[in-house]
Amino acid sequence: MGGRGKSRTQRKHFRQSRENEWKRSKPDPSSQDPDSTTDNPNSTWTPFATQNSTFDEYYKEQGIVPPEEWDAFVAVLRTPLPASFRINACSQFSADLRSQLEKDFVQTLQAEVVEGDEAEAIKPLPWYPENLAWHSNFSRMQLRKNQALERFHEFLKLENEIGNITRQEAVSMVPPLFLNVQPNHFVLDMCAAPGSKTFQLLEIIHQSTKTSSLPDGMVIANDLDVQRCNLLIHQTKRMCTANLIVTNHEAQNFPGCRLVRNHELLELEQHIGQLLFDCILCDVPCSGDGTLRKAPDLWRKWNTGMGNGLHSLQVLIAMRGLSLLKVGGRMVYSTCSMNPIENEAVVAEVLRRCEGSVELVDVSNERPQLLRRPGLKRWKVRDKGLWLASYKDVPMHRRSAVLPSMFPSGKKYEDLVDSNHKAVMENDIDKGVCVSSEDGNRAAENPVTYKFIEEVSDLPLEHCMRIVPHDQNTGAFFIAVLQKVSPLPEKRKNGIDKQHGEPENQDIEDSKELQVDSLENTREEALEAVNVINNRHNTEDLEASPSGACLEGDSEEVHKPLETESIVKMTPGKRKLQIQGKWRGVDPVFFFRDEVTINSIKDFYGIDQRFPFNGHLVTRNKDRGHVKRIYYVSKSVKDVLELNFSVGQQLKIASLGLKMFERQTSREGSSAPCAFRISSEGLPLILPYITKRILCASPGDFKHLLQYKTIKFADFVDAGFGKKAENLTPGYCVVVLSKGRREASEFIQVDESTIAIGCWKGRASLTVMVTAMDCRELLERLLVRFDTGKGSSVRENMPSSNAFDEIQGPNVIDDSAATGGDDS
Known part of the structure; x- marks a missing residue:
């Protein structure tokens, strides 16, 4: 029905950081050989290097794949990523699009497959339900440059811009599938930009709901960066949903909006007393080496400090997510990194901190057609050229940067001395050797020369899943499914309320202090990681953006985790943002209660009384006489807004609801009986x-x-x-x-x-x-x-x-x- 709206998000931000493409820019003439000519039409420049000896050494030692698969693994990593996309299940034309792919493009594109290649030109992803996700055998470069593929390329760009399909990396579609989202669920996407997974979550809650009605659930999509929030809004506007709120917060400090227990409103059965979620997607900022096929410039930038520097932040975000999760709810922790320091080590630390209140779910029998590898139970830490098998191996001057949680056991120095001493004594006694307590002291005094037992995690980390590129011709991804089985422990850990086991405002301050301490300890690695991440903006396939801006591959998996929160600046010639809400630079939200205007709209269009209006209309302008747009929100969003007002507007809302009415601004429109269309x-x-x-x-x-x-x-x-x-x-x-x-x-x-x-x-x-x-x-x-x-x-x-x-x-x-x- 009808067209979809567009937005005026600033396009200039989306054209930055375009370095991560397989085609290099033309080199600087000043850096060329003096004997060469810059205007030589036959001159060429080399593509991105796809070799990194440090990368090879690191992942061979970690055993990320068996030795016999290494060559196949890196061979696929060094090839461009095939294009993939997903049909919007809620689109009015989803069946038509699927039929067109099956009956038209499957046959017509097969002729363009390289001779001798038995792969299909395009095919549905076998693990995605209802043939709604498709994998092509063509890279983005081929789609842009091959004239024979022009019709298919135009099809992808047009349908993506309209919102009927979403161009998205195949492995990026996996995490939402393991959340088991239902139409009545409250869902939080903690690090959401640029929004492909958010769009997918919205599809799921809307899929079983009729067009003329709204589901009972909702999605809150959050991101730290203001500019990336604009991209997130841009993406999700194509969905045309009233069940979405976009917020702008640090994920590790996301507000809990907990109402005071004796508040009168809690007596109302329908009122929400605290913002808790049935499902949480925790797709954290990461080093992103799973996107090497799409962002080949990472080959030269990759180093082990990237993952080490982000480990603490990832733990904080995951713990905050679990504190916001309802008992019985699911959280998916995911990264587009292959590094166990960012993956298994984070999951293990979270499980240790939760002390049995959270379980790692075995989903090996779900989506059997998705090829995945079990999580690792043993790994090492690489720091400043040294391989560290245990925290006991860490030199004294590096113990503030290399943390116990990075190792499989997660044990501190003192615990390791005791456990190693006991193991050594038991081993020597078995051999008939006399031992004494001096062995333990010797280990503590000289840990470098004293041999320690290699660490193996005793947690069921094999229930995690790692997707590697050569299994199904994709990127790489890591996914862990966590279920909250009881309230979190009664002590404060990263934003957890001591008494109730849930988030409290004061606990957010404690979390901030903890974050500063842990990140200061790894400052060098963290800054190095941030520099790489800030230069990467290219892992999500958004070649045809909703605004028409060229967004070929804006990142979904990588964010700017350590920047201070940026504020939208006022540009000369543009209208000034309202500075009257709690959050500077963001327009406040108001319920629209102008009965005269509402009644004129109802009368002019003859809107049936069954359509719920009361309390569902909001604006971003307090002055009723100058409201340009009126937004419609679902009951779930309405309840969250009321809670947010009750707790002092803790949520920094960048966008919400569905644009329903717009004021007539043209000269001819001002003469119409109704001021809004x-x-x-x-x-x-x-x-x-x-x-x-x-x-x-x-x-x-x-x-x-x-x-x-x-x-x-x-x-x-x-x-x-x-x-x-x-x-x-x-x-x-x-x-x-x-x-x-x-x-x-x-x-x-x-x-x-x-x-x-x-x-x-x-x-x-x-x-x-x-x-x-x-x-x-x-x-x-x-x-x-x-x-x-x-x-x-x-x-x-x-x-x-x-x-x-x-x-x-x-x-x-x-x-x-x-x-x-x-x-x-």
Whole structure:
């Protein structure tokens, strides 16, 4: 139904850090051989190096794959990553898209596979449900450069921009599948940008819900970086959902919004007393070496300090997530790193801190077609050129940087001395050797020369899963599924309330102090990791961004974890952000309770009383007379907002809800009886409840509206339709595609298959209020659905791709307002 909205996120931020591509930029002439010529058309430059001896030594020693598989492992790592994408299960055209892939592209693209290669050109991922995720045998570079693949490439870009598909790395789709999300669940995505996994979570909670209703659950998507929050908003706006809140917090200090126990509102059964979640996705910042196939520049930057420097932060984020998780809930911890210091070591430390209140779930029987390796139970730490098998091996001057939690046992120095002494005595007694307590003292005095037993974790870390590239031609990923079986221990650990086992505001301050201490100890490694991460912005496949900006591979797995929280700056020439909420630089949220405006909207469009309005409308502007956009939120989001107000607005909200109504700003629009029109994003939700200002057009007239944008009343093929449109009062109206030759305009039956667009009824014509991109996509869908190969097909007279941007008439109203958080 209708078009989807676009946002005005600042595109310049998305064009930065484009270094991580297989094609290098042209070299600086000053760095060339003096005998060479910069204008030589035959001159070439070398691609990224895909060799790193430190990387090879490290992962061979860790046993990340068996020795006999090493060559196959690195051979795949040194090849570009194939493109993959996921069909939006909630899209009105999901079945059409899947059918087009199965019946069209599967056959037509096979001819482009390299001769002798038996691989299929494109195929559904066997482990993803309902053939909704697809893997291609072509890299992004091939899709861009091979003219024979142009039609498929255009298909991917268009459908991604509209929101019908999401271009996403295959292994990045895995973590949400193990959360077992249900439509009524409250879900937290702790480190969400750029939003592909968030989009996937929203699909899951919406999938079993009808278009005209909303699920009981919701998703909160959080990210530390303001600019990446913009990208996150950009991605998720394509979903057109009222069940989402985007927040801007450090993940390790995410607010618990815990209401005082004796608060009167707690007596209300429907009120939320604390923000706890059924499912949490903890996809933490990491070194990202699982994305080497997409970000080959990492080969030269990779070093062991990257993973060591992020370990403490990863533990803090995971612990904070578990403190926000309901008892019985699931949390998935994941990284796009292969490093056990960032993976198994973090999971082991979390399990030790939780003391049995959290279990590592064995999911080896779930998704059996997904090839994965069990987690490691033994590993070593590499620091400053030394291999360390135990914390006892760590030189004294490095014990503030290399932590006990990095090792399989997680034991401190004193504990290791005692356990090693006992093991040595038992071993020597078995051999008939006389031993004394001096052995233990000798170990403590000279740990470098004293041999210690290699550490092996006693935790069930084999229940973790590691996905390696050469198993299914993917990137690498690590996933652990954790279930909370009882409240966390009654002591403060990283934001856990001592009395209730849940988050408390004071505990957040304690968590901050702990974070500063642990990160200061690993300052050198942490800063090195941050420098690499800040230069990498290229692991998520977003080649065609929703705004049209070129986002080829913006990172999903890598964030900027150690930067101080940035504040949006006011740009000269732009309107000033409101500084009246708790959070500087972010527009506050207000419930919209202007009954006069609400009643005028209801009366103008004849909105049925069954549609819930009270308490579901919000704005970002306190001045009712100057509100430009009104957003609609689900009951779950409404409850969270009320809780947030009750606790002093602890949540820093960057965006929320679904843009439902927009104020008419044009000169002609100001004369309309109703000051607000229905937004394209909100139309599918409210359409079943509209009883006025709705017209039913024949396929021919509907097609012409999409093609030419503005049509005079007398020029419609169906004269009756043109007359009905002319008789409407000026303002916004809805045009629905007829399902048959004739349909009574007095009563139009709307269901999930109804296709509708918003239009503006002017003095002499009807103008489409949908973007050119949306018009093009609708025409393509109609072509696939209704084309019979005859002269009356939709393809006739359909403008080319370039022509769509030129056809737009002089009076077209482009329904492409900004995202939430920028109202004025």
